[in-house]
Every structure is written in C-alpha cells, then in structure tokens.
Amino acid sequence: MSALKVLVHQLEAYAQEELDLQTRTLGLLREQEGALFHGDLEAMRANVERVDAQLAGVAARTQRRHELLRRLGAQFGVAPATLSLSSICTRLGDEGERLSRIASELRETTQSVSRATRRLSALARMHARLNDEILGTLLEDQGVDPRDMARCGALVDAQV
Amino acid sequence: MSSLALNTGLKALLTAQSKLETIGHNVSNASTAGYSRQSLEVGTSPTMRLHGLLQGTGVQANVVRRTVDSLLQTRLSMQGSLVSRIDARVSGLSQAEALFASGSGGLDQLFKNFFSSLSTLSTTPEDTHLRSNAVQSAANLSSKFNALADGSLNIGADAIGRIQAQVGVVNQLAERISRLNGQILSTESAGAPANDLRDARERAVSELAKLTDVKTVEDGRGALRVLVAGQTLVSPVGFKQLEVTTDGRTDISIRVEGGNVDMAISGGEIGGLLSVLRDFLPGLKSDTDALARNFILEMNRAHSTGMPSSGPMRALVGSSRLVDQDSDGQVTDELLSNSGLPFDATSGDLFVNITDLASGAMTKHRVPIDAARTTVQDFLTALSRVPNLSASVDGQGRVEVQADSGFGFDFSPRLDVAPDDIASFGGGRASIAGGASEPYALALGSTLDFNGPLGAFSVAFQPNQFQSMGQATAEELAAALNSDANFQSNGLIANTVGGTLVVQSSGSGTSQSFTVTGGAASAVLGWAPGTTVTGKSLGVNPKISGTYSGAANDAWTFRPSADGTIGSTVGLKVDVFDQNGVQVAQLDVGANYQPGSEIEVRDGVKVAFGLGDVSAAHNDLFRLDVLADSDTADVLPALGINTLFVGNDAASMEVRADLLENPELFASSFNGASGDGGNVLRLLQKSESGIEGLAGLTFESNLTGVVGGVALELSSAREAGESEEFMRQSLESRRDQVSGVNVDEELARMIEAQQAYSAAGEYMRVVNQLSSDLFNIL
Numbered sequence: 001m002s003a004l005k006v007l008v009h010q011l012e013a014y015a016q017e018e019l020d021l022q023t024r025t026l027g028l029l030r031e032q033e034g035a036l037f038h039g040d041l042e043a044m045r046a047n048v049e050r051v052d053a054q055l056a057g058v059a060a061r062t063q064r065r066h067e068l069l070r071r072l073g074a075q076f077g078v079a080p081a082t083l084s085l086s087s088i089c090t091r092l093g094d095e096g097e098r099l100s101r102i103a104s105e106l107r108e109t110t111q112s113v114s115r116a117t118r119r120l121s122a123l124a125r126m127h128a129r130l131n132d133e134i135l136g137t138l139l140e141d142q143g144v145d146p147r148d149m150a151r152c153g154a155l156v157d158a159q160v
Numbered sequence: 161m162s163s164l165a166l167n168t169g170l171k172a173l174l175t176a177q178s179k180l181e182t183i184g185h186n187v188s189n190a191s192t193a194g195y196s197r198q199s200l201e202v203g204t205s206p207t208m209r210l211h212g213l214l215q216g217t218g219v220q221a222n223v224v225r226r227t228v229d230s231l232l233q234t235r236l237s238m239q240g241s242l243v244s245r246i247d248a249r250v251s252g253l254s255q256a257e258a259l260f261a262s263g264s265g266g267l268d269q270l271f272k273n274f275f276s277s278l279s280t281l282s283t284t285p286e287d288t289h290l291r292s293n294a295v296q297s298a299a300n301l302s303s304k305f306n307a308l309a310d311g312s313l314n315i316g317a318d319a320i321g322r323i324q325a326q327v328g329v330v331n332q333l334a335e336r337i338s339r340l341n342g343q344i345l346s347t348e349s350a351g352a353p354a355n356d357l358r359d360a361r362e363r364a365v366s367e368l369a370k371l372t373d374v375k376t377v378e379d380g381r382g383a384l385r386v387l388v389a390g391q392t393l394v395s396p397v398g399f400k401q402l403e404v405t406t407d408g409r410t411d412i413s414i415r416v417e418g419g420n421v422d423m424a425i426s427g428g429e430i431g432g433l434l435s436v437l438r439d440f441l442p443g444l445k446s447d448t449d450a451l452a453r454n455f456i457l458e459m460n461r462a463h464s465t466g467m468p469s470s471g472p473m474r475a476l477v478g479s480s481r482l483v484d485q486d487s488d489g490q491v492t493d494e495l496l497s498n499s500g501l502p503f504d505a506t507s508g509d510l511f512v513n514i515t516d517l518a519s520g521a522m523t524k525h526r527v528p529i530d531a532a533r534t535t536v537q538d539f540l541t542a543l544s545r546v547p548n549l550s551a552s553v554d555g556q557g558r559v560e561v562q563a564d565s566g567f568g569f570d571f572s573p574r575l576d577v578a579p580d581d582i583a584s585f586g587g588g589r590a591s592i593a594g595g596a597s598e599p600y601a602l603a604l605g606s607t608l609d610f611n612g613p614l615g616a617f618s619v620a621f622q623p624n625q626f627q628s629m630g631q632a633t634a635e636e637l638a639a640a641l642n643s644d645a646n647f648q649s650n651g652l653i654a655n656t657v658g659g660t661l662v663v664q665s666s667g668s669g670t671s672q673s674f675t676v677t678g679g680a681a682s683a684v685l686g687w688a689p690g691t692t693v694t695g696k697s698l699g700v701n702p703k704i705s706g707t708y709s710g711a712a713n714d715a716w717t718f719r720p721s722a723d724g725t726i727g728s729t730v731g732l733k734v735d736v737f738d739q740n741g742v743q744v745a746q747l748d749v750g751a752n753y754q755p756g757s758e759i760e761v762r763d764g765v766k767v768a769f770g771l772g773d774v775s776a777a778h779n780d781l782f783r784l785d786v787l788a789d790s791d792t793a794d795v796l797p798a799l800g801i802n803t804l805f806v807g808n809d810a811a812s813m814e815v816r817a818d819l820l821e822n823p824e825l826f827a828s829s830f831n832g833a834s835g836d837g838g839n840v841l842r843l844l845q846k847s848e849s850g851i852e853g854l855a856g857l858t859f860e861s862n863l864t865g866v867v868g869g870v871a872l873e874l875s876s877a878r879e880a881g882e883s884e885e886f887m888r889q890s891l892e893s894r895r896d897q898v899s900g901v902n903v904d905e906e907l908a909r910m911i912e913a914q915q916a917y918s919a920a921g922e923y924m925r926v927v928n929q930l931s932s933d934l935f936n937i938l
Contacts, residue, residue, distance in 0.1 A: 022934070047920075051923050052923070058930060085938055106934070107935075113931050117924045118928060120921075121928060
C-alpha cells in the first residue's frame with residue numbers, strides 16, 4: 001500500500017472518530033437543552049460533566065489532525081494550512097469517495113452542534129443575567145454584592 | 161425549522177424566567193405574614209404537526225401553585241380566634257382583679273377597718289372620737305363599694321368602646337374580602353391562579369377570625385362566603401356591614417346591616433369582650449351588689465333597732481322615698497310591701513318602745529304588718545295609734561316619726577323592765593282577767609253584769625261593736641266596756657294583756673272592789689257569777705332584767721300557780737308560758753323566795769317580784785315580749801328609718817347623710833343606758849354571723865369567694881390562653897413548614913442555578929470554539 005493510501009485511511013479514521021464525537025456532543029447538547037428548558041439543575045450539572053469528559057480527548061485529536069495534514073501536505077506538495085477535507089477528497093478523486101461521505105456527515109453534524117451551542121449559550125447567558133438581576137434586587141438591601149455570591153464555586157474558565 | 165427552534169428556545173427562556181421570578185417572589189415575601197410559598201409547575205408544550213410530522217415545541221410554565229394546607233389554614237384561623245377571645249377576656253378579668261385587689265385600700269381591708277372601729281368603739285361607746293371613726297370607716301367602705309361599681313361600669317364601657325372599634329375593623333375586612341373575591345374570580349376566570357390574592361384573602365380572613373368567630377365556604381369559582389356567628393357577612397356577590405347599638409355602659413347589640421337579630425358572637429376579640437360584658441361583669445356586679453345589699457341590710461337591721469348613746473329619739477325621717485305606684489297622686493294608699501322601697505317590707509311585727517323621758521318608764525308596742533294588706537296609711541295609722549307617737553309622710557315621700565313632747569321612742573328589742581303596766585299581776589288595783597284568751601264567742605244580747613261602787617249595772621254588747629260578735633277580740637270587748645257609761649261611772653276600766661280581757665278598778669288599795677254578778681258574757685270569760693275582786697295595798701310589780709338571747713321572738717305570759725303571797729306562801733309558783741301556751745319555766749316564789757331577788761327565767765331573762773299577793777283565781781297575769789328581732793317585717797331598713805346606710809347596692813351605698821354630719825346619731829346603744837355599747841356589739845356580731853342572703857356565709861367569706869372567684873377565673877383564662885397560644889404557635893410553625901419561605905434555601909437555589917447556567921454557558925462557548933476549528937478543515 002502506498003504512503004498516500006495509508007495517510008487517507010488514517011484521515012478517514014480520524015474523520016469518523018470526529019463524526020462520532022460530534023454526534024455524541026450533539027446528543028449531550030440536546031439533553032442539556034432539555035435540562036435548561038426545565039431548569040433541571042442536576043441534569044445540567046451532569047451534562048456539563050459529560051461534555052467535560054467528551055472534551056478530554058480534544059487536544060490529542062487536534063495534534064493527530066495537524067500531523068495528518070502536515071504529512072498529506074508533503075505528499076501533495078502544498079502547505080498543510082491550505083488543506084481541507086474537501087480539497088483532499090478532490091485530489092484523491094474516486095479514492096476519496098468514502099472520505100467525502102464521512103466529511104459531508106461531519107459537516108452537517110458540526111453545523112448542528114454549532115447551532116445548538118450558540119442557542120444554548122445565549123440561553124445560559126440570559127439565565128445568568130436574570131439571576132444576577134434578581135439576586136442583586138434581593139441582596140442589595142443586605143449590603144451583599146450578588147456577584148460575589150454568584151461566583152462562589154462557579155466555573156470561570158473551561159478552556160482546554 | 162429555524163423559527164420553530166427559536167420559538168422553542170424562547171419558551172424555555174420564559175419558563176426559566178418564571179421559575180426564577182417565582183423564587184424571587186418567594187424570597188421577597190419571606191417576611192410577609194400569611195404568605196404561602198409558591199412553586200412553578202412546568203410541562204411540555206403542545207406538539208405541532210409540521211410536514212406531516214409531530215414536532216415538539218419545548219416547555220412551558222403551566223401554573224404557579226401556592227403551597228398551602230387549607231385544613232391547617234382553617235385550624236390556624238380558628239385557633240387565632242380562640243386565642244384572641246381568651247386574650248380579650250384576660251384583659252377584662254385583669255382589670256376586675258385589680259379592682260378587687262386585697263391589701264391597703266382593698267375592700268377586704270376596709271371591711272376589717274370598719275369592724276375594727278366597731279370593736280374599739282364597743283369598749284368605750286361614749287367616746288365621741290371613736291364614734292366618728294366608726295362612721296368614717298363606714299363611709300370609707302361605702303366609697304369603696306361605689307368605686308367597685310364605677311370600676312365595673314368602666315370595664316364594661318371600655319369593652320364596649322373596644323367592641324365598637326373592632327366592629328369597624330370587621331367592616332373594613334368584610335369589604336376587603338369582598339373586593340378580593342371579585343379580583344380572584346376575575347383573575348382565575350382568565351385561567352391564572354390568583355395566588356397572591358388568595359393569600360391576601362386568607363390573611364384578611366385570619367384577621368377577621370382574630371376579631372370574631374368566622375366560618376368560610378368557598379364556592380366552585382373560588383369566591384368565599386364568610387359567615388360570622390352564623391350570619392352571612394360576605395357573600396360571593398357582596399358584603400354587609402355590622403351595626404352596633406349600645407348605651408355605652410352595659411349593653412351592646414351587634415346586628416348585620418338591615419337585620420333584626422342580635423348576633424351571638426362568641427369567638428375572637430369581640431367574642432371575648434362580649435363574654436366579659438355579658439357574662440363576667442353582670443356576675444361580678446351581682447356578687448358585689450349582693451354583698452353590698454346584704455351588708456347594708458344587716459347593718460341597718462341592727463342599727464335601726466339601736467339608739468344613740470343619748471337615749472331614745474324624738475324624731476326621725478326615713479331616707480327612702482315612697483313611690484306612687486298607681487300614679488293617683490298619693491303614696492299612702494300603696495301597699496307598704498309594694499311602695500318602691502329599696503328593701504322589701506314583709507309580713508311581721510315592728511315593736512316600738514315609748515319612753516317617758518321624765519320618769520324613764522318605757523312601754524313596748526307591737527305594730528303588725530301584713531305584706532298583703534298593710535298600706536302605707538295603715539302603717540302610719542298603727543304607728544300613730546301608739547301612745548305619744550305620730551307618723552306621717554313628708555313632702556318628699558319619706559316617712560317621718562315623731563314623739564310627743566316629753567317622750568322618746570326607739571325600736572330596740574330590749575326587754576321591758578316593768579312589763580306589768582296595768583298592774584294585772586298582783587297589782588294594787590282590784591283586777592280580774594279572762595280565764596281564756598280571745599276570741600270570745602259572744603251571742604246577740606250578751607251582757608256582762610257588775611256590782612260596782614255605785615251599785616249593780618249591766619253592760620249589753622251590740623253587734624256593731626265587733627267585727628264578728630262570735631269572734632270578739634279582747635280589744636273590741638275592752639272598747640265596748642270602756643264606752644259604757646255605767647262602767648265608767650263605777651270607776652272601772654277594761655284593758656287587754658296579750659289578747660286577754662282584764663277588768664280593773666281605776667284606783668289602787670284595799671278600798672277598791674267590784675263584783676262580777678253574771679251575764680252571758682261572764683261564762684265566756686270564765687268568770688263565776690258572784691266573784692268579787694278587791695284591791696291591795698302592796699303591788700308585786702315584777703321587774704325584768706337581762707338580755708334575751710333566744711333565737712326567735714316570743715311573748716311570755718306569767719301566771720301564778722295559786723293564790724298566795726310572794727315569798728311567803730309555801731309552794732307558790734309562777735308559771736311562764738310561751739305564746740303558744742306551752743309552759744317554758746316555773747319560778748319558785750314561795751316561802752323560799754326572797755322578794756325583790758332576781759330569778760333566771762330562761763334565755764338570759766331574769767325577773768324579780770316584790771312582796772305582794774297574787775291570785776290564780778282572778779287570773780292574774782302579765783306579759784313580756786322577748787325579742788330577738790324587733791322588726792321582723794324589715795320595715796325600718798325598707799323605710800330607711802334610723803339606718804346606718806342608705807342605698808341598696810354597691811353603686812348607691814352611702815352612710816346616712818345626717819349621721820355623717822353628726823356621728824352622735826350613731827346607734828351605739830341597745831337600751832339607752834349611759835355607757836351602753838350593746839348595739840355596737842350587735843353590729844359587730846354581724847361580722848361573724850352567717851348571712852342568709854349570702855348563702856349562710858359571713859361577709860368576709862363571701863368577699864373572699866367573690867375575689868377568689870375573679871382570681872380563679874383569671875387564672876383559668878390565663879392558663880387556657882397560654883395553652884391555646886402554644887397550640888397556635890405550633891400550628892403556625894406547621895404552616896411555615898408547609899407554606900413558609902426559607903430565604904436561605906431560596907437564595908441557595910438561585911445561586912446554584914446561577915452556577916449551573918455559568919458552567920453551561922462556558923462549556924457552550926468552548927464547544928462552539930471547537931466546532932469553529934473543525935469547520936476550518938471541512
């Protein structure tokens with residue numbers, strides 16, 4: 001088997017893995033959306049933890065993707081940053097048919113994840129603002145800064 | 161599809177906002193009395209059919225529920241009503257307890273002071289200062305009774321004032337509940353539960369229950385019908401006002417607007433105040449008045465039958481005013497027992513003593529009173545018939561009694577020390593008494609034939625001289641004889657001794673003599689024809705001493721057992737009979753008796769006989785009234801004659817005005833002798849006597865019972881109040897558990913939500929960033 005073919009197989013495996021991850025993430029986001037709708041704080045917390053677990057392998061997969069794109073760039077004689085799954089499929093022709101199908105599904109799923117996260121993000125921010133306002137109203141008479149209370153134990157950075 | 165998603169998200173947002181607002185509402189009302197915790201019920205939004213598929217549309221807030229236990233709420237209202245009722249009752253009872261507080265200035269102490277002043281006076285009855293002190297003590301006691309009566313009225317007036325104020329609050333609450341009824345109906349008919357309005361209505365009902373007894377019935381639409389004491393105050397369509405009618409002092413009536421039935425409110429503060437006003441205060445007033453009334457009566461009974469230390473009285477004016485009951489312009493035609501007097505004049509006897517102030521000789525006269533027949537005029541006439549006494553009614557309707565010049569009168573039950581006024585017992589006059597007492601059965605044409613100093617004569621009796629000739633009284637017979645010219649011209653006089661006719665010569669000594677020669681009436685009188693009686697040179701002249709200690713009034717008749725000489729005839733006795741003819745004593749006045757020496761008859765009464773002849777054959781006798789009570793008709797207290805107090809209850813009780821001005825009028829003496837304090841002792845004895853009108857209790861025991869009753873009732877009410885308040889607090893606690901808001905819990909819930917939203921938001925940002933990265937390679 002040629003080196004390119006091996007790299008394409010590895011890229012197909014990566015794309016499939018990413019598709020599975022995005023599909024699971026989308027499922028979690030839908031559950032989270034339900035928890036937010038119902039104000040089910042326990043479910044929200046559980047979902048955040050599951051999303052957190054989902055994100056655990058992100059760094060390794062990103063590293064793996066960069067490596068694959070670097071090696072494919074070398075094969076095709078182009079800079080890795082110019083490569084995308086679509087352009088790779090075009091370069092592969094018929095041999096890129098399976099990768100093309102996986103990439104298409106991944107695009108669609110990722111778009112769904114993106115829409116869901118934007119919606120949920122807006123919803124969560126709105127809740128948080130409302131909470132701030134109510135807490136501020138309730139606690140200002142007591143000389144307590146509601147932000148101090150709201151921050152207690154709150155997650156402030158989930159960046160990976 | 162995107163607009164449906166947007167709509168779904170918006171619903172979720174609104175739902176979450178409602179949930180947060182509910183939490184905020186709970187926290188804001190955490191300290192609002194009667195607020196019920198609310199919670200948001202969420203549910204799935206109805207699905208939509210889209211492109212042939214059923215599409216979910218997210219979540220929606222269905223309803224905000226009040227967390228409330230209606231049974232608990234009802235019980236809490238009832239308990240609040242009960243506690244308020246008891247609190248109001250305790251308040252009234254406390255005021256009464258303060259009025260009757262013992263110690264200095266208390267009624268018990270003033271009673272003691274009064275009797276103590278009498279006790280001191282009894283040792284030195286002629287002491288002017290001590291007499292003034294006793295009168296002043298009586299005045300202090302009267303003032304205290306007046307203060308108690310005023311105080312009771314003030315408690316009642318205070319209760320009425322509070323009831324009026326609280327009825328105003330009830331009316332406001334009725335209006336508020338009615339308004340809330342309308343608002344709740346309006347809100348809930350639009351499909352939204354009116355939680356806060358229901359809370360407000362429950363608070364109003366609870367407030368109402370604190371004021372009165374309340375029952376509520378909610379109809380199917382959520383409108384509340386409120387019943388107060390069984391009558392509708394608030395209906396689903398309106399409300400009524402309560403109206404108060406009162407005299408401001410003792411009486412109050414509460415009715416529903418336009419109603420004609422008094423409301424029997426028993427619960428809440430108004431119920432408690434009404435119970436004080438209608439149950440407790442009348443009972444207290446009744447007890448206090450009974451004590452005052454019986455004290456006044458007993459003191460006046462004793463005082464009116466005593467006399468000042470200066471001796472018999474010359475004139476007296478009663479303090480009670482007779483009332484013209486039939487409004488015919490005169491009071492004298494009224495029955496004495498029904499002439500508007502403060503105390504009842506009953507059937508009985510009034511004994512009047514008339515004293516010749518120059519000689520000191522006293523005669524006792526009985527004035528009978530028949531409650532069913534004796535009019536005021538009859539009484540005045542009977543008094544005026546007593547020799548040397550006159551009685552009339554003054555311009556103010558008061559009875560005034562006056563003795564003739566040189567005479568005095570009194571009503572003391574003292575013994576008549578020289579009871580044989582007409583000398584019919586071994587006196588110097590020629591004397592013969594009937595062998596039997598009245599009534600005498602005379603027949604038409606009966607005569608009594610005598611042979612007197614001027615010769616024989618016959619007295620013929622006429623029917624018009626008698627009420628009933630066959631039932632002739634001794635008085636009628638004596639009057640008939642005394643009106644006969646021959647009887648008079650022969651120097652004879654007829655008298656009576658306790659219903660027995662006595663015919664005597666008007667002069668004394670052995671030269672006085674007459675003979676009963678016959679006639680039909682002589683047989684009726686038990687006189688054998690030919691009986692001659694002769695006067696004597698010595699009179700036995702019985703003398704009485706001592707003080708009668710018997711429990712009941714009686715009239716003793718003394719008769720010799722045989723003809724003989726006091727202190728000389730062997731075996732001579734004097735038999736003593738009571739008014740029923742029963743022998744109560746036999747006195748040995750024979751050879752062993754020393755004439756003039758005292759012999760104990762019985763019950764503290766002694767008698768001494770002088771040397772002289774007595775005759776059983778001529779029915780010698782004398783009569784002695786022995787009195788435990790010289791006014792068994794209570795006519796003196798009723799008319800206010802020679803009383804210590806005027807008035808007949810706590811409010812009207814006063815010391816007689818002229819007595820207060822001149823304490824010398826205080827009736828300290830029993831017999832008028834110098835230094836005699838016998839009547840003070842009689843007054844003093846009342847402190848230890850069981851009083852019939854007070855169920856046989858002494859004044860002190862009765863007062864202790866009254867005061868103790870107030871204290872016991874207060875104590876019971878306080879205990880009940882504590883117990884019921886504990887129950888109320890327990891119910892309140894349970895209500896808080898069910899319906900109350902825990903601020904910390906609610907805040908913690910909000911902060912928890914805040915953290916969850918923050919975390920979710922943060923993760924969404926990360927996920928979105930990752931998605932963006934992924935798009936870069938797609």
